[in-house]
Each structure stands twice: as structure tokens, then as C-alpha cells.
Amino acid sequence: MLDNKHIEEIKRNYERAVKEGKIIESSPKYTxxxxxxxxxxxxxxxxxxxxxxxxxxxxxxxxxxFDSFLWVINSAYYSMFYLARALLENKGINLKTDLSxxxxxxxxxxxxxxxxGKIERSLVEEFQEAEKEASEILGREKARELVEDFSRExxxxxxxxxxxxxxxxxxxxxxxxxxAKKFNEEMRKILGR
Numbered sequence: 001m002l003d004n005k006h007i008e009e010i011k012r013n014y015e016r017a018v019k020e021g022k023i024i025e026s027s028p029k030y031t032x033x034x035x036x037x038x039x040x041x042x043x044x045x046x047x048x049x050x051x052x053x054x055x056x057x058x059x060x061x062x063x064x065x066f067d068s069f070l071w072v073i074n075s076a077y078y079s080m081f082y083l084a085r086a087l088l089e090n091k092g093i094n095l096k097t098d099l100s101x102x103x104x105x106x107x108x109x110x111x112x113x114x115x116x117g118k119i120e121r122s123l124v125e126e127f128q129e130a131e132k133e134a135s136e137i138l139g140r141e142k143a144r145e146l147v148e149d150f151s152r153e154x155x156x157x158x159x160x161x162x163x164x165x166x167x168x169x170x171x172x173x174x175x176x177x178x179x180a181k182k183f184n185e186e187m188r189k190i191l192g193r
Contacts, residue, residue, distance in 0.1 A: 007115065014111040017104050022097040030094075034086035035193065038079045042184055045075035045177050052170070072173035076180035077153040083187045084109040084150065090191060102154055114147045118190070146186055149179045 017023045048068040051057060058066045081102060088095065088108050095104050112118070153176060 007110075010107045010110050011115070013103070014107045017097070017107065022095060022104055023108055024094050024096060025092050026094040028090050028092050031086050031090040031191075034082045034089055035191065038082035038086060038184065041075045041082055042079035042180055045072045045079060045180060048072045048075060049173055049177050052173070067169075069169035069173035073153075073156060073169075073176040076173075076176035077156070079180045080150050080153055080183045081105060083184055087113060087187055087190060106151060106154055109150065110147055113190070146183055149183055153179055 014023065049072045051063075051066060052068045052072065055064070058064050084105050085095070088105070091112060093108055093112060095101060095108065097104055156172065156176065
């Protein structure tokens, strides 16, 4: 998904957003705000998934036909989105746009954490005991996978805002929740939280 053509497009879009004043450098003010939203979004996704998959619990609370897989996907995506915002904010990168904030966030995240190797370095540290060459390869793959997961969730959130079959929605919700958990674990290591 992140081939050279896409990476060049991200760089151009990022540089355009900087010129347009959509991305500015400032002192970090909202890192904790975005981090809290990320945690709350991931918790919401977990709770909604558990409730949507437990018929006995739904019946006990009077919501026998409750199905919230769509909101699991949305909440899981938002946990990743807010964590990316927290990382950017912590770095002093402030996003100033109401339109296409998700694309601007994704481009800034890739620009500052993937293209600069910051994700790679932090992931490679996890594998310090392994042979250096193998560690770097694994770190690059893991970094690419995390960025691609974020991109897929951004795209999926748009697609699945509309009606989809229940089984497909449940499977997509589980995938979204798993990706969000993994993304949160790895990115919180970068934040040191």
C-alpha cells in the first residue's frame, strides 16, 4: 500500500499542508487530551464489541437486538487517529484544519514517524538482542505494517459507515479492534506512556 508513488504523494500533500498553514510547529499542549481520547476510543471499541457478541448480556440489560459492530470499527479507528494526533502534538506538530483532518493527520504521521525512521528505530529497539541485520528488517516490516493498518482503518471507516452484512461487519469489527490494540501498544511505546 505504501509504495514509492504513494509515499511521494504523501510528501507533496504534507508540504502543501504546511504551506497552507494546516500544519504548524508549536509547543505541545494537547498531547494528554489526544491520548485520553485514544484510550477512551479503544475502551469504547472493546466494550461495544463485547456487548455486541454477548447475547446473554444484551438480554439482561434489555438490548437483545443490539449490534454495534459499525461503532467498533469507528471507535477502533478513532483510537488510532487520536494516538497519531497525540504523537504529532507531543512532537510540536499542530494541525489546523477542519476539512480532511484525517488525511492531514495520516500524511503528517507518515511524514514525521515513518519516513524519518522514528517508528523503525523504536521498533528495532524491541529486538536489540537479535542479530542487528535481522532486527532492522523486522523493524522496517513492522513499521510499514503499522502505517498500512492506520491507512486501511481510515479507508474502512469511510466504507463501513453505511450498511453491511452482520457477519462481515462483525469480522471487520474484530479486525479493526485487533489493529487498534496493536497500534496503541506500539505507538504508546514511542510516547513513553
